[in-house]
Amino acid sequence: MATVEGVRTVHLDEVDPVSLRNDSWSRVLISSSTVRGNRSCLGYSVFTPGMATDDLSHEVEELAFVVSGRGELILEDGAVPMVQGSAAFIAPNVWHTVANVGEEDLVMVFAFTSPDYPPTAHGPSRTPGSDA
Numbered sequence: 001m002a003t004v005e006g007v008r009t010v011h012l013d014e015v016d017p018v019s020l021r022n023d024s025w026s027r028v029l030i031s032s033s034t035v036r037g038n039r040s041c042l043g044y045s046v047f048t049p050g051m052a053t054d055d056l057s058h059e060v061e062e063l064a065f066v067v068s069g070r071g072e073l074i075l076e077d078g079a080v081p082m083v084q085g086s087a088a089f090i091a092p093n094v095w096h097t098v099a100n101v102g103e104e105d106l107v108m109v110f111a112f113t114s115p116d117y118p119p120t121a122h123g124p125s126r127t128p129g130s131d132a
Contacts, residue, residue: 008034008035010029010030010034010035012027012029012044014029014034015027015028015029015034020045020047020051020053021051022047022048022050022051023048024045024046024047024048024051024100025045025046026043026044026045026046027043027044027045028041028042028043028116028117029042029043029044030042030043031115031116031117032115032116033116038115039113039115040111040112040113040114040115041111041112041114041115041116041117042109042110042111043109043110043111043117044107044108044109044110045098045107045108045109045110046105046106046107047069047071047098047099047100047105047106047107047108048100048105049100049102049103049104049105050100051099051100051106052074052097052098052099052100052125052126052127052128053097053098053099053125054097054122054123054124054125055074055095055096055097055122055123055124055125055126056095056096056097056098056120056121056122056123057093057094057095057096057120057121057123058090058092058093058112058118058119058120059092059093059114059118059119059120060092060112060113060114060118061089061090061091061092061112061113062088062089062090062110062111062112063087063088063089063090063110063111063112064082064087064088064090064098064108064109064110064111065086065087065088065108065109065110066082066083066084066085066086066087066106066107066108067084067107067108067109068084068104068105068106068107069084069100069102069104069105069106069107070082070083070084070100070101070102070104070106071083071098071099071100071101071102071106071108072098072099072101072128073088073090073096073097073098073099074096074097074098074099074126074127074128075094075095075096076095079128082106082108095123097125097126097127099125099126099127099128101128
């Protein structure tokens with residue numbers, strides 16, 4: 001980590017990954033364990049082809065940006081396509097599954113208005129093409 005007054009950088013390799021299904025992973029880079037006094041957190045996820053997360057509902061809003069790949073946010077009332085260069089705002093308490101529907105890794109950056117990964121409810125994964 002590099003620090004200059006008021007600025008701190010954290011490299012991807014400095015934070016341990018959180019293992020997900022299908023050899024997918026996530027890392028929370030900016031959190032209270034890496035930056036003192038932060039009010040938000042930022043992470044990086046890699047979802048392998050065919051991967052779908054649990055259905056998730058966070059207590060705070062989430063911002064997500066697709067670095068590469070193609071996916072869907074599967075909601076209770078439908079699916080929202082996500083492609084390279086697109087960003088999403090997910091309101092607090094909105095149930096959503098992140099699904100990689102492409103043939104390459106889906107790489108996303110995410111942020112929360114919380115100093116750490118926020119309290120999150122989990123449900124069964126929604127699958128692409130299912131009645132959401």
